[in-house]
Amino acid sequence: MTSFSFFKSLFFFLLIISDSFMQINCLSCGINYGQIANNLPSPSRVSVLIRSMNVTNIKLYDANPNVLLAFSQSNVEFVIGLGNENLQNMTNPSKAQNWIQQHVLPYLSQTKITCINVGNEVLNSNNTQMMLNLLPSMRNVHTALVNLGLDRLISVATAFSFNILENSYPPSSGSFKQDLIQYIQPLVEFLDEMKSPFLINAYPFFAYRDNPNEVPLNYALFQPNQGLVDPNTNLHYDNMLYAQMDAVYAAIKVLGFTNIEVRVSETGWPSKGDSDEIGATIQNAKLYNGNLLRRIEEKQGTPGKPLVPIDVYVFALFNEDLKNGPASERNYGLYYPNGSPVYNIGLQGYLPQMALPSKSNVLSFNFVVWIVVTYLIFAWEL
Ligand SMILES: *[C@@H]1O[C@H](CO)[C@@H](O)[C@H](O)[C@H]1NC(C)=O
Numbered sequence: 001m002t003s004f005s006f007f008k009s010l011f012f013f014l015l016i017i018s019d020s021f022m023q024i025n026c027l028s029c030g031i032n033y034g035q036i037a038n039n040l041p042s043p044s045r046v047s048v049l050i051r052s053m054n055v056t057n058i059k060l061y062d063a064n065p066n067v068l069l070a071f072s073q074s075n076v077e078f079v080i081g082l083g084n085e086n087l088q089n090m091t092n093p094s095k096a097q098n099w100i101q102q103h104v105l106p107y108l109s110q111t112k113i114t115c116i117n118v119g120n121e122v123l124n125s126n127n128t129q130m131m132l133n134l135l136p137s138m139r140n141v142h143t144a145l146v147n148l149g150l151d152r153l154i155s156v157a158t159a160f161s162f163n164i165l166e167n168s169y170p171p172s173s174g175s176f177k178q179d180l181i182q183y184i185q186p187l188v189e190f191l192d193e194m195k196s197p198f199l200i201n202a203y204p205f206f207a208y209r210d211n212p213n214e215v216p217l218n219y220a221l222f223q224p225n226q227g228l229v230d231p232n233t234n235l236h237y238d239n240m241l242y243a244q245m246d247a248v249y250a251a252i253k254v255l256g257f258t259n260i261e262v263r264v265s266e267t268g269w270p271s272k273g274d275s276d277e278i279g280a281t282i283q284n285a286k287l288y289n290g291n292l293l294r295r296i297e298e299k300q301g302t303p304g305k306p307l308v309p310i311d312v313y314v315f316a317l318f319n320e321d322l323k324n325g326p327a328s329e330r331n332y333g334l335y336y337p338n339g340s341p342v343y344n345i346g347l348q349g350y351l352p353q354m355a356l357p358s359k360s361n362v363l364s365f366n367f368v369v370w371i372v373v374t375y376l377i378f379a380w381e382l
Pocket residue numbers: 023024025026052053054347348349
């Protein structure tokens with residue numbers, strides 16, 4: 001009897017300390033599956049990984065047929081991308097319809113595609129022609145969906161960079177850059193008419209990296225901190241991402257719209273960066289993404305929209321070795337290309353046909369715990 005209760009205490013102690021029993025069930029979170037790399041596993045192996053993680057939403061930057069086929073008969077919902085390089089063609093309605101017929105229609109009976117993201121951060125392209133082409137492209141894609149009877153299944157959106165904002169603090173004073181309003185106003189009208197979300201790529205990491213003496217790290221990382229109070233609304237913000245989202249709501253309101261939902265099409269934190277990229281560490285990335293996933297799981301809203309659960313796509317599934325720019329750009333992944341986690345946030349997945357990574361202390365620790373727990377369950381039942 002005594003030894004049994006000792007075993008039971010030890011058992012529960014191990015349950016508490018082992019991350020492998022604190023699974024995050026990613027039932028409403030999304031992940032960006034970027035593929036600017038030359039060393040990623042095949043889409044069919046990735047589909048096993050994603051399914052084992054219980055991730056239900058994936059965002060692609062293209063409409064890669066190998067990926068869409070690999071997710072046949074799965075419950076995963078896809079946002080697919082129509083890249084900036086296609087926008088010129090999409091201003092032609094018949095080319096837009098051809099694109100849908102070629103890249104979407106053949107996969108729909110097997111794979112759930114729920115949104116087409118037309119262009120990525122086009123308003124940051126500094127390409128006026130492309131910026132002018134964005135709305136006609138979105139309209140033509142929508143019209144093609146209507147013609148094919150798909151407009152109720154598939155929505156049309158476009159992802160904006162957070163730096164289209166002129167002002168973001170306090171959140172209630174959020175506003176768009178004056179010189180971009182001529183483009184944003186008609187886009188927002190279209191999103192409102194389509195009941196499509198306003199997608200924003202938001203990275204508190206950038207704010208921290210660029211201003212580490214002003215921005216409290218814990219505020220950026222969703223860690224306990226005193227937070228900030230918006231003097232106009234008296235709303236209390238305990239993290240920067242929610243403040244950024246509410247700043248976007250405020251900027252949209254200035255344009256006259258209050259019924260458009262703001263969703264986060266990208267956010268994340270790099271686990272590594274150049275020496276001048278303050279804050280890009282494994283520890284911070286683990287805190288940011290782990291805390292974020294917990295808040296998604298709790299279906300939290302922002303202080304300004306408490307009843308609208310945040311809808312977020314984490315960036316990104318893998319580190320992408322061919323991305324340009326500072327080292328951080330190549331280190332946003334939750335996973336290394338070999339399928340081992342960069343850090344453990346309770347989202348373990350399983351990538352088939354790979355040797356166990358030998359360097360991961362986390363995995364070997366969990367493995368030892370697993371052996372001990374299995375033994376204890378066995379002993380308990382004797
Ligand atoms: C995924 O969901 C299944 C069924 O709901 C559950 O048994 C499994 O533990 C979950 N896996 C993870 C990694 O959360």
